[in-house]
Structures are given as structure tokens and as C-alpha cells.
Amino acid sequence: MPVASIIMLSLLLLFVVLFFYFVPLGLWVQSVVSLGLGPISIIDLIRMRLRKITPRLIVDGVINLHKAGLPSISTDMLETHQLAGGQVPNVVIALIAAEKANISLTFETATAIDLAGRDVQTAVATSVYPKVIDVPLEGYLAAVAKDGIELKARARVTVRTNIPGLIGGATDETIIARVGEGIVSAIGSSDTYTTVLENPDNISKAVLSKGLDAGTAFEILSIDIADLDVGKNIGAS
Known part of the structure; x- marks a missing residue:
């Protein structure tokens, strides 16, 4: 060719x-x-x-x-x-x-x-389909009631996306930190540890009422205390 x-x-x-x-x-x-x-x-x-x-x-x-x-x-x-x-x-x-x-x-x-x-x-x-966030991700939250008894808690937070809040809004880490602080504060405000053990829902309601999802990418639907154990007697030590 x-x-x-x-x-x-x-x-x-x-x-x-x-x-x-x-x-x-x-x-x-x-x-x-x-x-x-x-x-x-x-x-x-x-x-x-x-x-x-x-x-x-x-x-x-x-x-x-x-x-x-x-x-x-x-x-x-x-x-x-x-x-x-x-x-x-x-x-x-x-x-x-x-x-x-x-x-x-x-x-x-x-x-x-x-x-x-x-x-x-x-x-x-x-x-x-809302998702569940563990608070904390690992281990337990340690808090002391007014009678000096330590309580160790874990919570499960159900959230759904707040779509407008995704632009510039805080993420899971902020929810975990805020809810954790709220639980520690609520337990610390309780007169006795037995009050918390008998009515853990009161802790959930107290934390939920604080509007901790403001400025985040999520709307908190519920906060459930998954585990609650008695720790040390801090007041006696």
C-alpha cells in the first residue's frame, strides 16, 4: 500500500x-x-x-x-x-x-x-432515617452527685439531619461534647445518686431541654441513658 x-x-x-x-x-x-x-x-x-x-x-x-x-x-x-x-x-x-x-x-x-x-x-x-450517636464514643462519663457518690453513665442520642444547618453547622463531635457536659452537669445537680438511679429519665429530660443542638447540623430527637453504674464514694476519700 x-x-x-x-x-x-x-x-x-x-x-x-x-x-x-x-x-x-x-x-x-x-x-x-x-x-x-x-x-x-x-x-x-x-x-x-x-x-x-x-x-x-x-x-x-x-x-x-x-x-x-x-x-x-x-x-x-x-x-x-x-x-x-x-x-x-x-x-x-x-x-x-x-x-x-x-x-x-x-x-x-x-x-x-x-x-x-x-x-x-x-x-x-x-x-x-435518624441515626444514633453514642455518648461518649468509648468508655463512660464520670459525674459526682451532691452526696459525693460517683456515677458512670453512657447515653444514646438519636438525631436526624437538620439540612439547612449542614452549611457551617457543627457535626457529631459537638453533639457528643455538649450532651456529655449536660449529663455530667445534671448528675452533679442531683442531691443523691439514688435519685439519679431511680429516675434516669429525669437526666435525659433535663439535658434535652437545654437545646444542645443549636448551631449544629442535627436535631436531637431523644437522649436515652443506656448504662448507669455506681462508682467511687468521692466524698469519703
Whole structure:
């Protein structure tokens, strides 16, 4: 085969490869079948390639959002979020989950949470299905009642995500610290250790009433004293 023919064939092959790279016809056909003509054009897909955006993520995201009843979120919105360094799949899944669970979550809020470094997908899941935080994570809280008897306590705190509070709000560590301090303070305010042992719910109610979830990413639903043991007689030592 002449050298000129080989060069021409190579150039033609290169052109075909580049054409199908910059013009993902398969994705366009998929979008037309799912959304109809209009929402995503060939030009949109070429522009994504030129802007170094992954067309597959955007197309799949828009299709899934439309199927979930969220047609107002456009390709431009998802592209902008990806260019900002956001995780498009996480945001899409979170928005769909919130829509199904009837949770108020706007695209702007979801992307802001994602760009803040929080897992918006997990946040929505925790808003639907509350999680339990152990206080403390390990060991026991030691507190002394007014009669000098030490009590060792562990609590289980049930929380759900306060979605607006995720942007700049404190996380699990703050809840653990605040609840721990509240339990120690409540036990320390009790006249006798037997009062605490007989009515541990009073400690829970006292701590819960302090609004310890203010400024955090969570809403405290309940505080349960899981373990309560008698320690040393500090007053006698």
C-alpha cells in the first residue's frame, strides 16, 4: 500500500475517533429517547467535551431527575456544579431521595452542602432515617452527685439531619461534647445518686431541654441513658 494511502487512512481513522469522542451520538440518542428533542442537543454534548465535563454524568443526571419529577434542573446547572468541583451524582441522588421522602431540598442548598465538603446523600438519608450517636464514643462519663457518690453513665442520642444547618453547622463531635457536659452537669445537680438511679429519665429530660443542638447540623430527637453504674464514694476519700 502506498505511503500516501496509509497516511490518508490514518488521518481518516483519527478523524472518526475524534468525531465520536467530541460528538457522543449514543448519549444524544439516549437523551432523545428519554427526554425527547430539546432538553439536550448535540451542541450541548460537544460543549461539555470542550469544557472537560463528563457528558455521561450530566446526561444520566438530567434523565434521572426528569424521571423523578424534577425537570427544572437543567444541564447547565449540573455542568456549573461539576466545574465548581462538586459531586454531581451525589447531588442528583440526594435530590431524588428528598423528593421521594417529601423533604424540602432545593438544588442550590444541595450543591452548597456538597461544595462545603459534606455528604449530601448521607444527610438526606439521615433526615429520613435518624441515626444514633453514642455518648461518649468509648468508655463512660464520670459525674459526682451532691452526696459525693460517683456515677458512670453512657447515653444514646438519636438525631436526624437538620439540612439547612449542614452549611457551617457543627457535626457529631459537638453533639457528643455538649450532651456529655449536660449529663455530667445534671448528675452533679442531683442531691443523691439514688435519685439519679431511680429516675434516669429525669437526666435525659433535663439535658434535652437545654437545646444542645443549636448551631449544629442535627436535631436531637431523644437522649436515652443506656448504662448507669455506681462508682467511687468521692466524698469519703
